[in-house]
Amino acid sequence: MKGAALVAAAVAVGLVTPTANAAEPVRFATFNASLNRSAEGELLANLSTPDDPQAQEVAELVQRTRPDVLLLNEFDYVEGGAAVDAFRANYLARGQHGADPIDYPYAYTAPVNTGVPSGMDLDNDGAVGGPGDAHGFGAFPGQYGMVVLSKYPIGPARTFQQFRWADMPGARLPDDPATPEPADWFSPEELEQVRLSSKSHWDLPIDVDGRTVHFLTSHPTPPAFDGPEKRNVLRNQDEIRFWADYVTPKRGDYIYDDRGERGGLEPGSQFVVAGDQNSDPFDGDSNGIRQLLQAPRVIDPRPGSAGAVEASETQGGANENHRGDPFLDTGDFNDESPGNLRIDYVLPSAPLIPLRAEVFWPTSDDELSRLNDASDHHLVWLDVVP
Secondary structure, X not given: OOOHHHHHHHHHOOOOOOOOOOOOOEEEEEEEEEEOOOOOOHHHHHHOOOOOHHHHHHHHHHHHHOOOEEEEEEEOOOHHHHHHHHHHHHHHOOOOOOOOOOOOOEEEOOOOOEOOEOOOOOOOOOXXXXXXXXXXXXXXXXXXXXXXXXXXXXXXOEEOOOOEHHHOOOOOOOOOOOOOOOOOOOOHHHHOOOEOOOOOOXXXXXXXXOEEEEEEEOOOOOOOOOOOOOHHHHHHHHHHHHHHHHOOOOOOOOOEOOOOOXXXXXXXXXXXXXXXXXXXXXOOOOOOHHHHHOOOOEOOOOOEOHHXXXXXXXHOHHHHHOOOOHHHOOEOOXXXXXXXXXXXXXXXXXXXXXXXXXXXXXXXXXHHHHHHHOOOEOOEEEEEEO
């Protein structure tokens, strides 16, 4: 059910007040598509022809779910948007495996912190250089980037790539356990430069038929691959906290964007927070997502899938000890640790009206389950009435 039929159903159960000009639902989605490559320029080369198998699967998955506004995480940034244009022309505009083509006339992508050299020894291994010393972990600038595709116009972006971690009040800065001083993993000189966002945080105003919905997108670092200082765990929690503060009046007054403008989101603004947050509310190494789920006006539509339940039951391992509902899982990870988790989110604000939300994770008896291996994440979508 979609379009006017969804609105009619919502009216029938009292979710929407009937009017002569009832708004059409808008489908927002997020998908960590794993369209990252190990070398700079490799993704653009892959997408310059229409025969990359993984890109075909990602495109078909998008064509099957048909979001109106879509965030793709782990899509390597290429200056000028060349990779985005190639993906639209060579994959989305071509029907994949019987699916109808889909057109996104609007797109946004921008530089991210991954792979950008810091010139400092941020991982404290005694040497400067390499992925661990970049402003965000990455082998080259733009690896694991982001792109937003939209059927609606995208207004002027507000980006927070360069916001410093130490400028967040009460920042959870990592501590070197080998020294007695607190929160001293980074030197004072490093704290003058260390950025909060491992990729970037974007506020994109989407013009939905004259109504503005702020699409708040990010991809916090995985809370793993670190040592006892837990710098990735702590960074993940503060990257998530950033949006919780941003959408809460007065709590975001400390925030400044890449143009130097200060303050959080204007009170009363409609928004949708989306992205691979790398955080499950109950399981895994970081439960920082609770900060966002409990923020004022944030609605959790709790999208799920029967495929996630099936995977949890058949894979076993760590899944058997999870506290969270497997129906809500979005990531299919190592069975022993951490198991499958809910880490991808599309969270609308009141007074947006969520009508339907799902995770695209077909069960094994569904022909479309062949798309489950397109990524280790699953696309999450939400229909809302603005």
